Amino acid sequence: xxxEKNDALPQKTGMRLLRSGGLAIRYTRFFxxxxxxxxSIAFYYTFTYTRAILDEDAFQRASNITDLxxxxxxxxxxxxxxxxxxxxxxxxxxxxxxxxIRDLAKEFVxxxxxxxxxxxxxxxxxxxKKHYRHCSYVFETRNAIxxxxxxxxxxxxxxxxxxxxxxxLDKAVWSEPYYDKGGGDTLMCTYSVPFYHWxxxxxxxxxxITMDISLQTFQHILKxxxxxxxxxxxxxxxxxxxxxxxxxxxxxxxxxxxxxRKEGRAADSVIDKMLRGERMFVKxxxxxxxxxxxxxxxxxxxxxNWIFAITFPTRELYGGLxxxxxxxxxIFLISLVAMIIITILITRKFIRxxxxxxxxxxxxxxxxxxxxxxxxxxxxxxxxxxxAFSLMKxxxxxxxxxxxxxxxxxxxxxxxxxxxxxxxxxxxxxxxxVRDDWDLAALLDPARAVGGDxxxxxxxxxxxxxxxxxxxxxxxxxxxxxxxxxxxxxxxRVSLRIPLNQSxxxxxxxxxxENPNQMFVTFIAGIVDLKNGSMTYCNAGHNPPFLIKPTxxxxxLREVHGIPLGVFEHATYSSGTVLFAPGDALLLYTDGVxxxxxxDKSFYGEKLMLEIVRQNHELTPSDLIRRxxxxxxxxMKGVDQADDITLLILKSKQKPVQDNKxxxxxxxxxxxxxxxxxxxxxxxxxxxxxxxxxxxxxxxxNLILEELFTNVVFYAFDDGRDHEITVTFSRPRAGSVQVVxxxxxxxxxxxxxxxxxxxxxxxxxxxIGGLGIHFVKQLVNDIRYERLNGKNIVLLxxxx
Amino acid sequence: MELIEKNTEKCLIIGxxxxxxxxxxxxxxxxxxxxxxxxxxxxxxNCSQMDYVSSSGLRILLMALKRIxxxxxxxxxxxxxxxxxxxxxxxxxxxxxxxYPNEEDALRVF
Numbered sequence: 001x002x003x004e005k006n007d008a009l010p011q012k013t014g015m016r017l018l019r020s021g022g023l024a025i026r027y028t029r030f031f032x033x034x035x036x037x038x039x040s041i042a043f044y045y046t047f048t049y050t051r052a053i054l055d056e057d058a059f060q061r062a063s064n065i066t067d068l069x070x071x072x073x074x075x076x077x078x079x080x081x082x083x084x085x086x087x088x089x090x091x092x093x094x095x096x097x098x099x100x101i102r103d104l105a106k107e108f109v110x111x112x113x114x115x116x117x118x119x120x121x122x123x124x125x126x127x128x129k130k131h132y133r134h135c136s137y138v139f140e141t142r143n144a145i146x147x148x149x150x151x152x153x154x155x156x157x158x159x160x161x162x163x164x165x166x167x168x169l170d171k172a173v174w175s176e177p178y179y180d181k182g183g184g185d186t187l188m189c190t191y192s193v194p195f196y197h198w199x200x201x202x203x204x205x206x207x208x209i210t211m212d213i214s215l216q217t218f219q220h221i222l223k224x225x226x227x228x229x230x231x232x233x234x235x236x237x238x239x240x241x242x243x244x245x246x247x248x249x250x251x252x253x254x255x256x257x258x259x260x261r262k263e264g265r266a267a268d269s270v271i272d273k274m275l276r277g278e279r280m281f282v283k284x285x286x287x288x289x290x291x292x293x294x295x296x297x298x299x300x301x302x303x304x305n306w307i308f309a310i311t312f313p314t315r316e317l318y319g320g321l322x323x324x325x326x327x328x329x330x331i332f333l334i335s336l337v338a339m340i341i342i343t344i345l346i347t348r349k350f351i352r353x354x355x356x357x358x359x360x361x362x363x364x365x366x367x368x369x370x371x372x373x374x375x376x377x378x379x380x381x382x383x384x385x386x387x388a389f390s391l392m393k394x395x396x397x398x399x400x401x402x403x404x405x406x407x408x409x410x411x412x413x414x415x416x417x418x419x420x421x422x423x424x425x426x427x428x429x430x431x432x433x434v435r436d437d438w439d440l441a442a443l444l445d446p447a448r449a450v451g452g453d454x455x456x457x458x459x460x461x462x463x464x465x466x467x468x469x470x471x472x473x474x475x476x477x478x479x480x481x482x483x484x485x486x487x488x489x490x491x492x493r494v495s496l497r498i499p500l501n502q503s504x505x506x507x508x509x510x511x512x513x514e515n516p517n518q519m520f521v522t523f524i525a526g527i528v529d530l531k532n533g534s535m536t537y538c539n540a541g542h543n544p545p546f547l548i549k550p551t552x553x554x555x556x557l558r559e560v561h562g563i564p565l566g567v568f569e570h571a572t573y574s575s576g577t578v579l580f581a582p583g584d585a586l587l588l589y590t591d592g593v594x595x596x597x598x599x600d601k602s603f604y605g606e607k608l609m610l611e612i613v614r615q616n617h618e619l620t621p622s623d624l625i626r627r628x629x630x631x632x633x634x635x636m637k638g639v640d641q642a643d644d645i646t647l648l649i650l651k652s653k654q655k656p657v658q659d660n661k662x663x664x665x666x667x668x669x670x671x672x673x674x675x676x677x678x679x680x681x682x683x684x685x686x687x688x689x690x691x692x693x694x695x696x697x698x699x700x701x702n703l704i705l706e707e708l709f710t711n712v713v714f715y716a717f718d719d720g721r722d723h724e725i726t727v728t729f730s731r732p733r734a735g736s737v738q739v740v741x742x743x744x745x746x747x748x749x750x751x752x753x754x755x756x757x758x759x760x761x762x763x764x765x766x767x768i769g770g771l772g773i774h775f776v777k778q779l780v781n782d783i784r785y786e787r788l789n790g791k792n793i794v795l796l797x798x799x800x
Numbered sequence: 801m802e803l804i805e806k807n808t809e810k811c812l813i814i815g816x817x818x819x820x821x822x823x824x825x826x827x828x829x830x831x832x833x834x835x836x837x838x839x840x841x842x843x844x845x846n847c848s849q850m851d852y853v854s855s856s857g858l859r860i861l862l863m864a865l866k867r868i869x870x871x872x873x874x875x876x877x878x879x880x881x882x883x884x885x886x887x888x889x890x891x892x893x894x895x896x897x898x899x900y901p902n903e904e905d906a907l908r909v910f
Contacts (some may be wrong), residue, residue, distance in 0.1 A: 674823060677821070677822060677823055678823070696882075699851075702852060703887065706821060706822055706854050710822045774855075775887070775890065778891075
């Protein structure tokens with residue numbers, strides 16, 4: 001089944017190839033053209049050659065027949081010409097015996113098959129003085145010899161051509177054919193020989209002796225002188241008159257009249273040439289009696305002034321040839337068709353494996369590497385191609401599987417790296433407790449999934465905070481591992497019982513001991529006494545930190561207490577002290593900040609960093625860090641982050657004025673998201689529980705806070721970013737709760753919105769919304785609004 | 801919050817169970833609009849289990865009332881908790897809504 005399926009497709013492809021001018025069509029076209037070309041040449045050559053042979057053959061035959069016929073005619077004519085001379089000699093003797101001469105002539109007429117009559121005609125009074133005319137004529141009828149006297153004036157032989165012309169020309173002549181009415185009464189030609197008498201030693205024309213030959217005689221001879229079936233021959237007189245009939249007619253007709261007019265001068269010149277007695281062989285396309293292209297062979301008949309011509313239509317001559325070529329053409333056409341079919345079949349047979357290969361290759365191209373390449377047994381180019389494809393497929397499969405493995409490995413690696421990133425980030429402390437006296441914020445943006453920077457902070461006891469920042473040489477996984485181990489060492493070794501520089505010394509030794517890759521880390525560690533604001537710190541080759549004064553001025557802490565950790569096992573470290581005045585902040589950073597590179601290769605640098613710090617020194621540490629981060633990232637826009645960016649700011653807050661009335665205080669920071677409402681409610685319920693607020697009041701407070709909070713969430717911000725909303729609960733005295741809501745959104749004083757009338761409007765006119773603020777106003781004992789430092793502050797008091 | 805629907809011959813009773821606040825009011829809104837679109841316009845809201853209602857919740861009830869009044873249907877509330885009843889009073893809604901102390905009383909007028 002599968003094989004069948006496989007077969008079906010390539011066949012279709014084969015058909016497609018055939019249709020779309022594929023190989024089959026191209027080969028077939030080529031073969032047909034080549035075949036046509038070769039055949040045409042062969043055809044033309046054969047045709048021309050064969051026709052030449054036929055022409056030559058026809059010429060030979062015509063020539064032979066002509067010679068034969070002419071000799072036969074000569075044989076007939078020679079005696080006819082001979083006898084009158086003999087007789088004329090007899091007539092020219094002194095005393096001619098006319099009777100004897102007439103008898104001789106009679107005898108000859110009787111003997112000779114051709115001659116049918118003979119006349120002896122005299123000049124007036126030449127026979128005797130009594131008769132003006134004397135002409136005796138002997139002629140042969142079917143079975144008798146008749147003698148006839150033609151001396152009658154009616155006949156008037158003296159004016160006949162056969163008499164006049166030899167007299168005038170003074171020599172023997174053949175007459176033109178004529179019908180001798182009153183003489184032989186038949187169509188004849190006459191040979192007239194003049195004879196003379198000597199009178200007074202003068203040769204005087206005395207008369208003519210004639211021999212008449214019936215033209216029918218030649219018809220017998222000419223009948224057999226034919227080249228082809230419909231060919232024929234004839235005799236012409238010098239003047240162009242037909243001596244023998246053409247198709248039983250036209251005797252004595254001028255041959256010129258028989259040439260169709262359209263032949264024109266060319267035909268005339270042919271006829272002229274013919275009549276001049278030249279031997280010639282011409283093709284003439286129109287003789288009236290033939291009306292088809294014909295060949296004429298003509299030659300003069302000796303002794304006489306006659307012309308023998310033989311005519312035969314070329315059609316008949318070439319008929320066989322044409323027939324042959326017609327059959328040849330038919331054979332050619334049949335073989336052409338056969339050839340086309342064979343070519344197509346053969347080509348398709350050759351193409352089929354290619355088509356299958358194409359199909360299989362296409363499937364492979366679509367990623368189906370299971371596709372088997374067609375099996376092709378013979379050892380030709382196609383099998384080589386198939387083998388090459390097969391090899392290519394295997395290579396591809398191999399390559400792709402490698403690629404897949406590599407991709408999978410990379411994906412796995414990336415997945416693992418992402419986990420590593422999460423773990424690394426998880427190691428970093430994120431939240432610093434909300435305190436009145438100190439605030440701290442830190443940030444690490446790794447350049448890759450995992451980074452070599454680190455920061456750390458944790459409380460050594462209630463009053464002592466450990467802070468640290470470090471930068472491991474190198475990046476990526478090795479650096480991050482190094483960073484983690486360094487952090488762990490610090491966490492385990494730093495203690496209030498040991499001087500910091502001593503701990504650093506120990507840690508350095510530890511790091512150096514197990515450091516095959518010669519990595520090192522620049523480091524600042526500090527222990528802050530939160531009570532008196534002093535910090536002992538140790539800078540191991542790290543970028544100098546800055547102390548930010550409340551005025552925005554910065555002070556570079558240039559002390560360096562030793563070389564980076566991991567460089568030299570026996571390195572010693574000292575330490576320094578910084579005193580935080582209220583409002584002072586310490587800025588720790590790594591070179592990822594100062595050496596951030598812009599697209600024009602310039603560094604971010606300390607100067608820009610300090611400028612941002614100066615402009616924003618009043619911000620909380622977290623805001624300032626975010627500001628710095630934004631600035632650095634903006635600076636590097638379009639360039640890949642080259643190094644981890646790490647920042648840590650510790651700030652000694654200026655002591656807020658204590659509100660002594662607030663015995664209890666609770667603060668919650670909410671994001672500007674509706675979901676935070678749940679947290680707010682939970683906090684409220686907890687407070688209500690602790691402060692013994694009755695459920696009814698709690699519910700009303702809930703209502704109030706929900707309205708105020710949702711109001712802020714919905715309307716205060718339109719930048720789509722996260723904002724913090726602070727809600728502070730306090731108890732100024734027993735039976736009273738004070739709530740302060742702060743947000744940095746758009747200025748909005750809800751108290752200015754007059755909502756008192758809404759309630760009493762008829763239902764249809766009452767606008768939906770605005771109701772919440774009405775509630776708030778109804779349910780509080782006191783409410784105030786203030787816009788302070790870009791913040792909306794709503795303070796409300798509710799007694800219970 | 802949970803909505804419990806009960807079909808009686810006279811009307812559809814919807815019980816609101818829990819808090820009706822800004823976060824979840826849309827559940828009620830969606831359901832009520834659905835019902836109104838299906839021409840269910842005799843609705844009684846049983847508030848016996850409604851612990852809390854915010855202005856958003858009230859807004860939905862008000863919208864439902866408006867639409868049903870226009871469709872000449874009937875919309876009423878019953879069994880309000882004391883705290884909730886006070887909220888209704890503050891908002892002036894007691895004058896707008898038909899509010900009955902319990903389900904039986906309410907059903908009597910449907």
